[in-house]
Amino acid sequence: MAVIGAFCISVNQEACLNAQMPGKCATCAEVCPHGVYALDLASGAMHIQNYNACVGCRICAEFCPADAIRINPAESEYLSRYPWTLAAVEEVHAKAQTGEYLLRGFGTQGPTPNFDTITVVPSQIASAAPRDKYREECDLEVIIGADTCSQPLRLKLPFVWAAMSFGALSQEAKQALAIGAALTGIATNTGEGGLVPAEAWLARGYADEARAHKQWDPGGYLVIQWSTGRWGVSADYVNAGDAVEVKIGQGAKPGMGGHLLGSKVTEAVSRVRGVPVGSDALSPCRYYDVQTPEDMRRMVAFLRDVTDYRVPILFKLGPSRPYADVAACIEAGADAISIDGLVGGTGCSPDIVTQGVGIPTIACLPPAVQALKDYGVHRQVKLIALGGLRNGLDAFKALAMGADAVGFGSAAEIAMGCRACYACHKGNCPYGITSQKPELRARLDPLAAGQKLANFIHACAEEVKILTMLSGHRAIADLSTEDLRALDMNTAALTGLKLAGYERPLPIWEALAPVGRQGNGHTASERRSGSRGARPKTRRKPPLPSLN
Amino acid sequence: MKTIDAKHKDLRAVNQALRASLNGEPVTVRHAAHVHGLAAGLKQGQVEIAGDAGDYLGVLNAGATLHVQRNAGQYLADNMTAGTVIVDGDAGYGAGQYCYGGTVVVRGDAGDFTATMNKGAVILVAGDVGDEAGTYMLKGDLVIVGDAGANFANYLIRGTVYIGGAWRSLGHNTRVEPLTEADLAKLRGYFEQYGLTADPARFQKVVAASPKPFYN
Structure with a gap:
């Protein structure tokens, strides 16, 4: 509502x-x-x-x-x-x-369980000493697909731009996201609306198609989204990026496909998507060419083949049954899995779906991480948290809950100037971010907006670094749920985090945890030895019952 | 003609051998029924598949000509943008889905969801098709010489569906129109080019009732 x-x-x-x-x-x-x-x-x-x-x-x-x-x-x-x-x-x-029925853009309104009721536990005398943010190093790099492809995705910082399509966003906004990625070494994402030509070279740090001179360092990456509508998809499109993301769902409307109102389907958008000008572009809710888990494995196999085993394959999930869905992605051969929580953004969605369907991000992460651990691939198959993250503090909490990187979508739009008016679907964005009207698009300077996006990412990276180091860690990969506490019973119940003051997970989590594993996912022997356990070399099926 | 025996080979090995062999000369692939994604993303070349083909044959095809001597599996020529895929036998579920261009010819029958979200390809089926054929088509032609199942041409947006037989039920946003001289000439051309025996005069044409059938 x-x-x-x-x-x-x-x-x-x-x-x-x-x-x-x-x-x-x-x-x-x-x-x-x-x-x-x-x-x-x-x-x-x-x-x-x-x-x-x-x-x-x-x-x-x-x-x-x-x-x-x-x-x-x-x-x-x-x-x-x-x-x-x-x-x-x-x-x-x-x-x-x-x-x-009512439509809305941008995302969920009103209070939902979020990262605000989780606090960060700093290091003092009983744990590893804090590290000096001003004089010591902190490793924020994330590598996706290190074991599976010839050109892994090497994010300089643990962030990506969430998938937002051309059509939902203006061409200028897409270009700004690419420039922002190039300035920070992170990845931008085509979304499901095909490729804006300039995106491919801007994201890599080049100002022109010939790629003669690198304009922006360190240069970023382009994730190509493969979705149910297959808008603008060809072999060349799939090969234009540094990773392919298989979109299963998104946080704002899990179980539904993309929805672009006809008012935003201009000549340029129509050329890419193939729908008539002025007609709604409604993506299917599922892949017409996938009927079984085996089909999904075959889809991943041919995507690897078409890209010559060069780039990683990512999956993007809406917030549904995180344990089972993440397990299915692992089985399908994912190199990374994005899980987009309830508050994830959208260009357009039925109001009731955005407002009332899905699981909050903080409740998606624990089962998702547990699935990765049960398969022995946590920190190997990367987990990317999305859905309403606003700053480095939210990002740190998601990382400590077991994510390897986080994605910003709504926050990226706000960094470009958006004021969250929840009317992206109408196509009248006064900042030219979600409009296709030339007079409004002219208000958005891709270079200036790209710089703002880069500034936002740099600030968030510093925030993550501060929190990682005051928690006594050298790298974000070392973060764990031990670095967090839930501030209320609801959050402790949703996340399995230790409740502040009580210093244990709630008993329901102890009861639900698979045999041999307690709230933080470590075995008893791991806890006794202080070790986090050796990483299995191969993926294995979980030997134990799942959480859902 | 070069020959690749796909027996005991996986997708990567077969497709790598295929790409290495395609230098202007046709290539025959044998024992390929277990290879799903054969000839994926090829930009040129002529491939003869002796026997049956697996699923996703010619996915993302961008210009190659593929000929299957027997039956093809599911999702034939998925998301093709250019080229030609001809199957002498039957094709499974979802032939010609998501295609932007090129031509698919199935000389036998095709399964459910044939030509779903076709965005510009010509898809010819000499036999019958299952349910939901031509669902959410946005461009291109779907020609069915035989009969169609339920929900035929459902949510048609653009493009044209021609059918020589009957359908069990017609989908949403469809309208049956009489054939024009241009339609007859087009069908005659397709049939001659691919050696199909059918009389264009007995065909019916189904088009979109409205190009904007959705919530606006």
Whole structure:
């Protein structure tokens, strides 16, 4: 359910240019993605026509040339009117008028279990001494596919851009993500909308197609997404990247395919995807050419073959049954598995699916890690955590829970200037990030936005480094759940982390843990010896019952 | 003609041998029924498959000509962008899915979900097809000389489906139109080119009722 009627809009009439001279300015009406403001064409006067539509993004305040607008949270009516809050009433009215379910862009709104109720445990006297962030090294590099392909993906920092398609994003935003990746040595991802030509060379750090001179160091990587719609996919496309990602699902709408509204299917998007201009591009929810796990193994095999066993094969999962799904990806031959939690972003999705379907990221990670451990491939098959991560603190917590890298999607859009107005699907993004309209796209400078993205990644990397070193570690690969504590019972129950103060996992986790393994996934002998156990050389099937 | 015996060889070994052998001369592959993804992503060449072929034959084909002397498995010519794939026998589930271009000819029958999400290829089936043939087609031609199963041409967006026999049920967003002279000439051309015996005049044409059938 959208946040409706939760914000008070106040306009300083003395400062407002329109109030002083009607017709002089209509900026707020032009930029508001939700039609809160309206211009009276006869008088030229501006007025607020729909207070309830405001989602508090404050785009109007940012664009107002007179700094005349203030948006403040309204007093919560949640408790006094629940369950028939204004939001619920408005939703019923909208459906009664149109007969259509609601769509939304960007992602989940409202509170969901997240990393905020997990705290980092610093090193003191009883554990390995903290390391000096200013004078000592910290290894943040992540290598994907070291044992399986001739050109493994060597991320300089433990981050990737989440898959976001051309169509959902503008060409300029795609280019900015590629430049941001090139400046930081991380990977950008085509998403399922085919390849924006410049992406391939910009991501590697070259400013031109000829790749004569490297413009940006250290140079990044391009992940090619292979998805259920197969938009713009060919042998050349598959070979254009440094990795191939097989998309099974995504956090915002697991169990559904991509959804690009017709208003964003322009001539350029139509050329890549093959759908008529103005017609919705609806990806299938599953692969038409995969019916069994054996088919999935064969798909991975031919993808390796077509790419000449050069690049790693990644899988991307929505948040469903993390243990079983990760196990299936391992069986299929994945080199890395991205798991996208409930709060993962989207260009467009049915409102109820984004809001009410899937498992929070913090609850996806423990079973996903357990599956990797049961197969003996944790830290070998890489785990990438996605879904609502906002900064280096969230990233550190995901890494300590067992992920090898994290992905930023919504945060990347915000780094480019987005203010989270939850209207990506409408195609009117005032920052030109999720719009295909030329006049709006012109507002986004790929070079400037690419630099902002790089700055964001560098800041997050420093944050991860600080936390890794104050926890007494030399490398992110050494992090473990012992570096975290849950701050409340719910989080301890969802994650299996030790509860702060109680200093043990909740008893339900001890009962559920497979025989011989306790909450942190280490065997009793490993805990006694202080060893984390030798890494098996080959993948093996789990000998023990699964968590789900 | 060079020959590769695929017996006891895996996908990597067979395809590497195939790529190394394709230098203008046709290549025959024997005992390839267990190889899934044979001739994946080839840009040129002529490959003769003696006997049956496995699944995903010619996946991502980008220009090669493949000929199967007997039957092909599932997902024939999956995601092909150019080239020709001809099967003298039957093809399994999902022949010609996700193709952007090229031609697929099945002289026998084809399974369910034939030509699903076809985006520009010509797909000819001399026999019958199963259910859901032509689902979510966006471009190209699907020609079926025999009958089709249920939900035929479901969610057709663009492209044209021609059928010589009957269908069990027609899918969403479809409209049956009379053949034009151009259609007849096109069908006659296809049949002549690939040696199919069928009378174009008895065919029906199915097109999309609307190019925008979805929630907008």
